[in-house]
């Protein structure tokens with residue numbers, strides 16, 4: 001498992017020049033190997049799978065401010081190895097139990113010559129991928145603040161692999177339609193970046209445990225070598241830290257199939273255990289809300305005649321929620337600050353001052369009587385100083401009113417995220433840099449103090465921190481349903497979900513907000529728009545797109561028009577015992593099955609792109625020897641997302657684990673199934 005391959009001391013030179021030092025760590029099944037070497041003193045790693053190169057020798061290390069290189073001149077001082085095989089339990093998740101089985105190698109390096117800086121690199125090899133992180137121990141050579149000007153980490157791919165990607169360093173954060181090109185045609189991409197390594201494997205590069213550091217994008221300067229491109233502070237520096245410090249893990253997930261990536265728990269396994277162990281206020285569930293109506297133009301966030309967040313409207317939603325068993329009602333546009341150009345006037349948001357027609361005392365009393373709580377909303381428009389000044393009061397206010405989850409928002413297009421120095425000077429920061437990573441951490445911790453869960457929009461990407469802070473219940477960080485409301489021809493394309501499933505979704509839950517039944521958007525004021533989805537596909541999203549807080553975003557009266565299909569939304573849980581990624585081709589189709597947490601029922605979701613498909617799906621995930629009733633919600637035979645999207649059929653079948661079920665999906669369609677064991 002651990003092999004010291006070669007240690008060559010060149011006589012007459014400093015020990016630091018033991019250039020051919022190579023150390024290997026392999027995954028428990030032996031298929032993946034990471035080799036660490038010092039190539040002339042330059043820390044380097046490579047990865048092979050089944051003996052074939054996956055990542056060619058790639059540089060590691062940092063450049064500190066003042067052009068101080070921590071990417072060369074190192075010698076190997078020590079190395080240690082360990083193995084782990086344990087199982088831990090998630091308070092909520094795609095599965096209850098997670099196995100953490102890996103081999104670890106830690107190499108201790110020291111820079112010879114002037115600096116004498118000590119650096120440790122820790123590698124972990126799992127069956128589903130490899131990861132490494134840097135640590136800078138406390139040391140005389142690094143006193144005071146350490147300013148990282150650049151991270152040298154490279155990923156020299158073993159080929160010009162096709163990749164599914166969204167651009168980084170662009171204005172609209174993660175909210176882009178995915179491109180599918182050879183990696184050589186990318187410039188700067190967000191992670192998770194998923195690629196197909198020939199016919200050998202699917203590979204996804206991301207990071208885990210992003211704490212007090214900057215998000216990593218991947219830069220390609222041509223060819224097939226990617227380099228970590230950390231989001232900088234406004235002065236161009238990437239990270240400010242002090243020793244001892246450790247970076248997030250750089251992760252390379254690897255699987256034989258796209259489905260294998262979906263079932264990987266590598267990102268979660270690299271995060272620290274929960275700091276909220278036993279917190280009885282964490283929960284999962286479904287919600288409705290005063291939200292879609294703003295996006296389709298029926299009502300407004302701002303005050304006035306069309307104001308959405310009125311006491312009366314919210315009470316109607318509470319009635320609907322309570323009648324149908326939804327736990328939460330999201331209300332946006334409830335607080336002072338939305339009038340005028342709110343995207344530019346974030347400093348006007350007041351997080352404890354409701355609009356006069358939103359009687360929060362009365363609403364929370366009314367909701368509590370009916371077993372429904374409010375889901376709060378903090379839109380900041382990127383004005384962080386204004387929000388942080390009010391943070392404690394804002395969460396105390398919501399806690400007092402029984403709010404158990406808060407959606408945060410950071411819509412900002414023009415000037416960047418606002419930061420102010422102690423002396424009041426203003427700076428514009430990225431959404432994904434260290435400043436915002438720190439901010440989101442502060443929000444999570446403040447919310448936890450008030451027993452509140454966070455659903456972040458326009459946030460920092462998920463890196464598995466939900467394990468440590470399980471009140472990070474969901475987030476957006478990709479193009480969600482809302483684009484279908486207002487982006488006209490730029491609506492999410494039919495293939496969107498079957499790309500998200502293998503890219504964005506690998507990082508964690510997504511608040512996509514499924515459940516539009518009015519596919520042609522006639523109930524808003526956009527009769528010429530439409531969604532590239534059939535109604536049955538909207539149901540399938542409740543299984544395919546994982547979120548422990550899952551919205552039913554359409555209007556109550558629309559659901560009342562489709563009681564048969566609505567039944568599935570009412571039945572489907574938001575928390576799971578097990579997840580099986582059954583089948584899928586990235587960008588074409590996806591089939592996922594999940595077992596209800598603490599129950600015997602299974603649910604299946606299947607979605608396709610613009611092509612109609614017939615999929616033969618073995619139900620081997622069901623418990624052998626039992627008969628199940630399958631309640632099938634499918635596209636009718638002549639359904640089509642463009643001209644016949646709401647034509648669906650609900651039917652019942654008897655099945656078992658031996659059944660191979662034929663799933664017929666319309667163009668832009670989908671299918672949702674509930675399997676209930678027969679007594």
Ligand code: NOJ
Nearest residue numbers: 332379409411457476482
């Ligand atoms: C963007 C969010 O994604 C959306 O859900 C929200 O309604 C608006 N910002 C307003 O805060």
